[in-house]
Every structure is written in structure tokens, then in C-alpha cells.
Amino acid sequence: MLNLLSKQLFLFDPLSLFFLFVLSIISLPAAIYSFGYLKGEYSSTKTVLAWFLLFAFVLSMALVVTINNILIFLIAWEIMSLVSYFLVVFDTKHEKSIQAGTIYIVMTHIGTAFLIVAFMTMFKYANSFDFSAIKSACLLMPAQTRNIVFLLLLIGFGTKAGIVPLHIWLPYAHPQAPSHISSIMSGVMIKTAIYGIIRFVIFILGVNSSWWGVLVLILAVISCLVGVIYALMEHDIKRLLAYHSVENIGIILLGIGLAMFFLSINLPYLAVFSMIAGLYHLVNHAIFKGLLFLCAGSVYKATGTRDIEKLGGLIKNMPQTAAYFLVGAMAISALPPLNGFVSEWLTLQAFFLGAFNVMGGTKLFLGICAAMLALTSGLAAACFVKVFGITFLAQPRSHYAQNAKEVSLSMRAGMLFLSLLTIIFGLAAVIVMKLLAKVASAATCVDISDMSFALNNFTVSPQVGKSIYLSTPLLTFVLIVLGVTGFGIYRLFSREKVKSYSTWDCGYYKLDSRNEYTATAFSKPFRIAFSFFLLPYRKTQKIRESFYHIKSFAYETYTTKIFKKYIFDPVLALVFRSAKYMRRIQPGSIHLYLSYIFVTVLLLIIFMHRF
Amino acid sequence: MQILFILTIPILLSVAVLFIKKQRVFGIVNSMGYLVILSASIILLKEIVSLRSSISYFGFIYLDILSAFFIFVVSVVAFAASLYSIDYIRKDTESGVISEKKAKIYYILFNLFCFSMLFVPALNNLGMLWVAIEMTTLISAFLVGFYNNKESVEAAWKYIIICSVGIIFALLGTILFSYAFSLSGGMKSLNWSDMVASAGKMDKNTLKIAFIFILVGYGTKAGLAPMHTWLPDAHSQAVAPISALLSGVLLKTAIYAIIRFGIITIKGVGFQYFSNLMILLGIISLAISCGFILVQKDLKRLLAYSSIEHVGIISIGLGIGGILGIGGAMLHVFNHAVTKSLMFFGAGNVVNKYRTHNMHVMRGVISTMPFTGFMLLMGAFAIAGMPPFSIFISEIMIICAAFLKGYYLVTFLLLGFIAIIFGAVVNHFSKSLFGNIPKGMAVVREPLSGKLAFLFLFVQICALGLVLPFIKKDLVWMVQTLFQG
Amino acid sequence: MMVIILLGILGSTFLMVMAKRMPALIRSFCYQSFFLFLIIFITAFKENRLDLYVVAGLIFALKVLVIPYFLSSTATKIKVSESLGLFINSQLSLIIALVLTYFSWMFSKNLGFTGEYFSGIAITVAFSQVFIGAFLMISRMKAFTQVIGLLVMENGIFLLGVSIEEGMPFFVEIAIFFDVFVSVIVMGLFVYRINKLFTHIDVNRLSRLKG
């Protein structure tokens, strides 16, 4: 325990370097962005504080992914949580921020408690804090213990990652932080938990039972669906994005879980491939979610509200932000040829390839998982149609949106950088995959020298001999050529002028923003289709001028957060109720207090021989 | 020789109060005195560590590493409290809460209180140890009831009665120990050093019973549940610097006594007995404090219950044993003393500013008093066991010890309770530290000496986590010399 | 002879349990302290030890004379009603006291004091005093009873100290005496303050601080 300083304190293997890379590409634009974002938002001391916390945050995450010692890992992990807590409560004036921060730090601390137990078990066998020592010691661990350690690690890291049902902190905490921090939190911080799972479960502990992978897959599927369904119901733009983080963590874990599954049934090639898919989605999610949070921050900065029901028409006032948001939205909806498409395709492909190589019912399981992933991406697309359409298109729905102005240069620069990355990571899929293959082989300890995932520099080919290909550059080329051809034909026939006129109003003469479709209305079909899970309810209120004339009509709809209502709230209530009962033992009577002492003495003496 | 400085300076200071007229001057002189004591105690600690043996004067004063360590802890907190007192008391006199004369009485009592606490670890004679601990109770009772209002007098009464009853059981235990000792060797002595030497020959049954009385007796003073009931009352009503002393070190002197007797018991009866009792009481303390912290509204009571929690952790650490367990407990003694003092100072400032103990009314502390607010925020995380602060290190040592020794249930309970308490503490403090400032609150500048006290403690909170590798060897040695053989 | 004195101590303790009013309680305490003094005095006489004589003298001076006087004078000064305020009525209290005595007898047997006949009884009486003192503190409402209960417990411990190992080292004994004395004074002061602030000394009603 006391041998704190091992010889090698830091670890720079491909896995760590990969996460450092992800960290740097997200925090750089976020930092640039924050120049503009912080200006005018906070007092000068707070701005300095924000910078300091940003650096501390980035530094702590860098520590987490490079440290080679579980005790210091734990400390760095907690410092990361602490710093991010301060960032969540940065807007100290809001009661909401404080509550969000508390939920966040408490959840993550409970997660850490599980990690502590897992690490102690590892330490017990290894008698060292060093990763390599623990790795070799884990081979000697009995199967039962390994299972327990795995579960502990899964809960511990799962809390940070936001796996359902441990995700409840995420939609509270992420939106409350300043936007550039939200982007780092969602882009990188929750990924450190994925790092933890890869590092500790796959790399150090070693996967030896197939149910580990299956469990992770099931949790991942649930996370995907729950995340995206809640996101559909959400109209706070940042919280919506936070729910999408839950979803995307699920997709990442699909890749990771598959890798675990394949490792345990000894299919190393597929394990590496699935790991690549997972890691690819990880970096992609970091990029596009970072981008989307920055855009959401710009919208907030320009309009002062995060409620998309009050926005609209921003594409005219903030064309650049809108364009960046569109890129991000397309990427997260897995539309070709952007990066989200590539990684989701790879993940699906991992399922398919896996299904070709396993027997019996497992095929069906993998197929259904893949189908759920497809459902998720369909719902995500619907959700982003909603967000983009309601926020940026049509007419402004309130004065917030009417007076919006394009944000400052540094903010745009940050968003531009990430948008370019989104496109690059889509087009340069092969190069990225080749690099990721090294990372994946380091993480899974599988030799990849005789494997190849790419045909040449433009086409991805998951498995030789299956003739499955994907070439995003070619796809882009074809799409552009065909689109331009379409445009050419369009121009060719342009004899008549294009007229601009108001939207068709069915003869109603006052068509304005109040007639627009709202986000609530947009998501209504989903609310009804998933009502068994969302348990929606509504409140209506008629404000009457007289009996015959209703002046206005208020309609609010809510969904029940079942994990919060049926799992966390009862547990909390139980804890508080028992604490309240406990208070009764101290009613202020000195006689009672004295009798406690007396009774303690008597009891201890009577049961003396038991001790 | 350092011990002479350590013990005479408080007495001299308490006499000097009568001669120095200006309160402010005396405050500064006072803290200079405690600075001397602090340096003397550091020198003493270093000397004993480097000598690797104990020092004894006339068989009356016996200083081994344990005593030196506790003297060090006491002097650290006492120095901080003396620094903090300067402005705290001045503010109280200026606002007319207490008179000039009462301020003098405060300083006299303060010095006597510190003297008695510094005296406790230096004593070899277990009877005198008892007397010294009872003295601490009697002196601090006045400091608890210092403001002389209904709450504080009630608290003082409960404090004095419950602690006296407890301590009488301790006296009973002491007599039984000496009886066991006299049976074994025929020598008539109450000296700890003599007793330890022939602990193996003592009657096991008598030792067992005696230790129960000691545990309940000094446990009352240490705040182990279910004998803790005086503690939240006294701590919440005492003058803020005294709350810090009470929570930071008074409890620790009682723990010191338990350790002294515990060593004899371990050598006579075996470790298992000691261990079971300590773990049992520790877990009960944790459980009870956990419940009370969750639903607490009063800031200072919250901190008091947190002290009970930490005493519970220390007790568990001692009970688990081994270098990790006991070493962790020792570190925890220091860490908790420092951190909790910081918290009580902060609470004192906040209570002075908001004129209430109710946390539901305090809002936006970090905006009204940025420095105190910041310190409280850090302190709250430190006290809840968040790295990089030092309490995390000692807690993790104790948890690790429990786990490695195979006390899985204890580990589970420890982790669970600590996590719940963490949640509760963060919840309470984040609500009152952040948020909107109540109407009519102005931003204030905090006085320098108060800030110095905070910084002095804060540096130690942060630093100890890093120093650990360097003191590791000494810590191991300390535990080995105390508990082996 | 010694046994009779011991029984006297026990008897006076029972009297305290049954007492309903303040003067009766203080008087019984006087008797008890006096019997204690006798025991120590006789032991000193038997063994011819100077320090025990001094201890005996101190007991007589403090516990038989000064403390009871101090308590009763404070009681009359603050003019509160003389009743003790029983949680448990005197008959039931007596039964509990008997049970506690029996318990301490079992306990002393268990402790292995099989040696002398005298010390066996002495230890029983000592423990029963400790327990009954604690019981008094728990079951009586007034602040004074708590002080007296504490003193009873202390007496028990003295008896124990004397009977099992012929007293503690001299200076320790003196220090303990001093301590006891100071604590009684301090408690008296607080009783005075309580009376002034609350206009009663019914400690059961001191329950502003809870939870």
C-alpha cells in the first residue's frame, strides 16, 4: 500500500495516446471557443476562474488516461470529478446548477466507491499498484472473483459513462456547465469511463466469460434506446444533447461489448474489428457532440434561452452556426458521408461479421442488437430533424430568436475546426482505421500484423473474402456528381423565374410563427408510440374571458422519468425516512443520554465473552 | 526539554492575560506563544523520531512517539485557534456580545484548556491521565457555556454531566487495570510504561472488563456512539475557536487514552478482543452520524456529527490494525483535526455574518464572504473524503486495511456510509455556499489573522497527501513500536 | 465490623434511591460518605499507613461536610421546590436497585475475586454503588440529583480502589479528590446559572438542543 511511487508512473501506450489525442482535439477548439463565450457572460474574476478550471479539468483528464498506478488513477479520477463539479456549479446563482452538481458529484462518488473495491481486490492479488503487475496477477485470480471485479468496474465506470440506469446525473449536469465545458464533458470526460472499461476490464483483467460481453451489450442497447427516446422528448437543447450522449455511449459500448464477447469466444480478428468500431465511434462522438454543444452554446449566447420552443429562424441571423450545427446533426444522425455514418456502419458490420462466425441463438441475439442500433439511429435522425428544424428553420417563435446575432469570431473558429474534423473523419476513414487498429490491438493484446481492414487508401473492407466495402470518398464523389447533375438539369429548364411568396396559408390571412409546428407536436407520435415507457401525462388550462370565449389555452405535457421515479427516488426517500426516524433517538433528554451510556456498559459486559 | 516549553507557556500566557491591557496585543502575544509551542512540539517529534526511543522525566512524564504525535496535533490546532481567536473575539467585543472582561476570561480559559490538552499526552501515570482529561472537561464546560444563553448553558450542562459520568467509568476501568497489574507483579504503580512491560502476565478476564469500562468511559469523551450525545450540543454552542479545539483535539486526547489502554489490552488479551470492540463502536458511530448528517439543518451540529463519523473511522482503523489500519487511523487523527478546525472556523465566520445556525437560511456564502466560502467549500470536500485532500488518503488506507484483512462487511459498511455522508455533506454545503445572496447582505472583507489561520490549516490539508511517501518509514516504525512485542 | 459498615453503605444507597426530597437525599449521601470514611480510616488504622489517613481525612472533610453543605446551601439559595421529580417511583426504583446489586454481585464473582470474604462483599457494594449512582442520574429529573448521583458513583470507585488494592498512589488520590471537588463546584455553578436562565433546575426540560 505504501509503495506509492512505482518506477514507471506514466503509461504511453497506443490506448493512452489515443485518448490523449481525443482530449486534445476537443479541448483545443473548446478553449478557443471559450474566448468569445466567456466574454460578457461573467465577471473578470470568474473568467479567470473559468480558465483555471478548464486547464485543471483538461490536465486531470490527461492524468487519468496516462497514469500507470491505480491509486493515483483513483486520485486523478476524483480530481477530475471534483473539477467538473465546480464547472457544473459554475453558474452559482442558479438553484438548478447546484442541484445538478450535487446529483452529479454524489453519483460519481458512489461509482468511485465501487471502483475502490474493485481496485482493492486487484491490489490484494497483485500487491502492487502498477498496471503491469496487476495484469499479470489477474491471471491468477479465481473466476468468481474476476466476475465480481468485472461487475464492480462496470458499475463504477458505468456511472461516469452514463449507462442506463446510472445515467440520471448526466442530463442534469451537462447542460448546466458553460457550453465549452459541456462539450468537453460530453466529448471527453464520459469517455474516460470507456477508457477505464477498456483499460481495466479488457486490458488488465482480461475477458474470460462470454456473459460479460453479453451483459455489456444488453446494457448498451438499453442505453441507446432510453437515451434517444428521452432526447426526443426533451426541448432544452443542451439537455437533449446530454441525452444523446447517453445514447452514443451506448453505441460505443456496443463496439466494446462486442469486442469483449469476441475475445471470450476466441475470435481475435473480430474483437479487434469491433474495438475499432467502438473507438471510432468514440472519437467521432467526441467530435460531433463537442461541435453540437458548442453550437448550442452559441445559440444560448445569442438568444439567452435553451428552450427550442422559443427559437426558430436562426438560420437567417446566424448562418454559420446553423451550418455547423447541421454538420453535427447530420453526423450524429449517421448520414453519409460524415464520420458518424462510418462508425455506425462499422459497428453494424461488427454485428454482421460476428453473426457469420458464431452459432445458433447468438446470431439472433446479435441481429436483434443490430436492429435496435438501427432503430436508435432512426430515432436520432428524427430527433435532430426536430432540433435543427425547430431551432434554426422557419420563423422566430419569440423575441429571443428575433434579435439573435451571429456569434463572435473565436466561437465560430472553434465550431469550424470541429466541423472540419467531422468531415475529415468521415472521408479519411481508412487512415483512421489503420491507426485505430494499432490502438485496438494494444488494448486487446491481439497481434494484428496479419490482419487488414482496408483495401487501399480509400476503401474500407472489414474482412478479406467477404467482398464488403465502404468508400466514403467515392460515395461523396457520386453524391456530389449526381447532385450537381440534378442541379444542372434544374438550371437547364429554368425558363420561368422563381418567385418568392408567403407560405400557403389555406386562406387564413394571418399566418405567423404561432401557426408553426412545435417541438412538442413534432415528438408527439413518439410520445404516444413509446408511452408504455415514457408514461406521459399532461396539464391543460383554459383561461376564459367569458363562458363562451376562451382567451388562451395552456397545454403542457410531461413524461415520467421512470428510472428516477421508480428506482432513485424511492431509495432516497427510504434513506431520508430512516434518517428521520433515527433523529428520534436524540430528543434532548439528558436522562436518556445517560441511560445510553449505562446500557452500553451493561450490554458490553454481558456480551463480553462474545468479543 | 521542549516539553517544558510546551507545558509552561500556556500557564504563563494565562497569567499574562491579567497584565496586558490591550486585547489585540494580547491576542498576538498569545498566538506567538502557540507558535513557539508548535515549533517545540515539532522539534520534540523530530527528536523522538530520530532517536527511535522514548524520553522520560521522573517517571511522571513519559514521551514516546505516540505522545509526541498527539502533542503535535494539539499544538497545530491550538496555534490555528489562537490565530483565529484574535479577530473573532475582537469582533465579539466590538459588537457587544461579550464584555472586555469576558474576553480576558476567554483567554485565560483558552490557555488553561490548551494546557490540559497538552498535558494529557505527556503523562505517564494513568491516574493522572484521568485527572487531566477530567480537567479538560471542566475547563471547556465554561467555554461551551461562554455566551451564557439558554442553549449554551444547556449544552454545557449536558456536556459536563455526560462526560463526567463517562469518565467515572473510565476511572473504574483504570482502577481495574491497576488491580490487574498489582495481581500480576505485586508492584504498586499506575505508570503506563510499567504496565506495558508486564501486560502479558495480567489476568485476562479482569483486563477485558477493565477495557470495556475504559472504552465506554473515554469513548464518551471521544464521541463514540452511542455515548456521543453531548457532542453535537457542546460543539454547536461553544465559541467557534473552541469548537475547533473540541472537535479537532479534545476528542483526540480521549482517543489517545483509549490507545494507551488498548495497547495494554492487546498485549494482555490479544488483538481480536480490542479489534472487535473498536470496530463495533466505530460502525455504530458511523451509522448514527450518517443518519443525523442527512437531515441536519444546523451548520455546527452538522460538523459535530461529522466529527462523530470521523472518530468512528479512526476507531475502525485502530480496530482493524496492521500498519495500514493503525497508520491510517493516526494520520486520520491529524487530518481530521486540521480539516475540522478549518470547517469550524469557517462556520464561525458564517454564523457571525448570517446570525443563524440554520443552513436553510444561509445562501450564497461564497458571494458574501469569498475567502471563507472558498475555504468552506474546499473543507467540505476534504471532510467528505475527496482527493486530493488528506482525509481521502487516510480513509483509503483504513478501507484498504479492512479489505485486505478480510473484513468485507466492514469495508462495505465503511464505503457505504462514507458515500452517503459525502452526498449529504455536499448537498448541505453546496446549497448554502452557492445560490443567491439574501437581501441586505453586504460583501465583507475578512481580517488577516483569520485568513492566516485558514491558510495555515488549508496548506496542511492539501499537503499531507503528498508528504505521505516521506513519512512512510516513520509511520511504519511508529506503529510497530507501539503495537508489537 | 467491616461488613456491617459495608452494609451501612449499601443501606444508605438504598435510602437515596427511595428518597423523594432533596434534604433526604443529601442526608443519605452524608451517611454514605461517612461510612466510606470509616472504612478507609479502619484500613489505615490496620495497616498503619499515613497516606490513607490523609485520604480518610479528606473524605470526611469534603464529602461528609463541605460538599453536602455546599449542595444544600445552593439548594436553599436558589429556592426551588425540594421534590426530586421521579421518573420511576421509589418502590420500583428500589426493586431496580436490588436487581442492580444482584447484578454487581454476579459481576464481582465473575471477575474472580474469590480471595477474601471481605473484599468480595466490598466489591459488590462498590459496583452496586456505581450502578445505582448511574441509575439515580438517569431516573431523577433535577440537576442536583445528577450531581449527587455522580458523587455516589465516585464513592463507589473509592471503595473499589481501597478494597482491591489498598488505594491508589497517594498523589493520584489527591488529584482525584481535587478534581471531584472542582467538578462539584463547577456543576454547582452551572446549576446556579440554569436556575437563573430557566427559572427551574428541572434538567428534563432542558431539551432545546435535539437531533
Next chain:
Amino acid sequence: MRIFVLILQLVLFIGIAPFLSGLITKIKNNIRMRRGQSVFQPYYNLVKLFSKGEVISETASWIFKVTPFVVISSSLAAAILIPVCIFSSPMRYMGDFLALIFIFALGRFFLALSALDTGSSFGGMGSSREMFISSLVEPALLLVVFSISLQFGSTDISAFSGMHPVTVSSIVAALALFLVTIAETSRIPVDNQETHLELTMVHEAMVLEYSGRSLALIEMASYIKQMIMFFLIAQIIFPIAVPCFIDLAQMFLWIIWYIVRIIVIGVAVALVEVSITKMRLFRVTDYLGFAFVLGVIAVVCAILGV
């Protein structure tokens, strides 16, 4: 040469797709005892639309203007991807069957956005419903792909080159795909192309604001998409091998066969359309749930090897 074949493929799609739509309308009308419009009516419509002027809403942004090109390009890209005229087209490097699904999603995404762009509530309604239906379609469609690729051992698009035997699994899969196709091509019972009643519109509501050439492009895109879907069903249930080499006679024969088969599918669709009524929107979940179950059965059959 291969480029020529690709262009041929595109021309084939562009040329035949409107006819298919017209044919279905004609059959429907005939079954309903009406004479109905000409089979070539869609061509007339397209020509007319191309020659007409265009009105764009004042509130619309560039999204609205760019959407027709994105939609047509995604449909054509899909058309170019699948092997119709020749087995190993150079475009197979572009992607596989899974990519096809995503390419369709691209067009749909923009169409839904453009519907919201004008600020009319019809557009929003259509957009919302379209995304709702299409997202529920995805899992069923994926299972179809899954069951077929399980038989073929690859998700390569050449699974649809018609070189594998018809099994129980592929019949069930084709059935599921048929249900999906009905939903995707906005036909009864999921949607109704013929109505302009606000409450029932889905696809039509989305394109309500389009006029002139833009509308023509969008209509064309949806014809092509429909034909691709029909082709896929045809290749699953009546597999006939795609020519491996460029041989004009063989290709001609194959194209004849191709047209015959998709007409058969078209007739089936028309029969379904006239024989049942449109469902309420929220019953669509049940409908697509049934498609999903069929997909699962197809996968199970594929696993069992039947």
C-alpha cells in the same frame, strides 16, 4: 465501358420509375371500376412541372432550395449502387447493403428539414410523421438485411445478384421487406398518395410547399426509390442472376425479366392498396412491429438453415 453500363442503369431507372407509379395507379383505378388516368401520366406530370414556374416561401432558407438536389442525388446514388445491369459494378466499392439504408436516410433527413423550413404546420406534421414511420421501419429493414446476409455470408450488395436459392427464410424476409416497402413508399395502409386531406397526409404534406422543377425532382426521387425497393423484393423472391459480363443480348433479356418482375410486385402493391383501408397513424407501430416480427422469423429460419 462500365461507366456506360452505369449510365444505362441510371437511365433505366429514370425511364421506368414513373411508369411503374403510373401503372400502379392505373391498376388501382381499374379494380375500382374506373377508367383511370393513363399509365404515362407521371411522365406528363413531370414534363409539365419542369416547364412551370416555381414559388418558394418567403420564410424558407437555403435548406429548402438545396433539398431537391440532395434528395435526387441520394436516390440516384442508391440506384447506382445496386447491381441491376451488371454483377460487379465499379460502384460496389461505394458501399454495401447497410450503406444503402443510410443513403436513403440522407435524402429523407433533408426532405423532413425542408418541410419544417417553410413554417407551415402541414410541413411540420408531415415531417414529424415521416420521421416517426421511417425510424420504426429501420429495425425491420435491418433484420431483413440480416437474414439475407446470414444466408449469403456477407452484407455485400451483390447478395442481390440473384445467385442464391429461394428459401423459407428469404420468402419471409421478402414478405417483411414488402411491408417495409409499403411504408417507405407511402402507400396504403400507412400513407395515401392520392389524398390531400391534412389529417392523413404524410409524404404529401412534406412536399406541399414545393412546386415546379423542385417538385419534379422530388417526385422523381420518390419514384426511383420505390423502384429500388421493388427490385430488392423481386431479387429476393424471384432470383434471377445478374449478367456477369457485358453482353448486350443477355443484358437485354435480363432487363425484360427485370421489368416483368417489378410489374408483378407493383400489381401486388396495387392489390394491397385497394383491398385495405388506411390505418390510423398510431396503428403503424403495430404494423411495423409485425414487419419486425417477420424479420425475426426470417433470421430464425436463416439460422435453422431453411
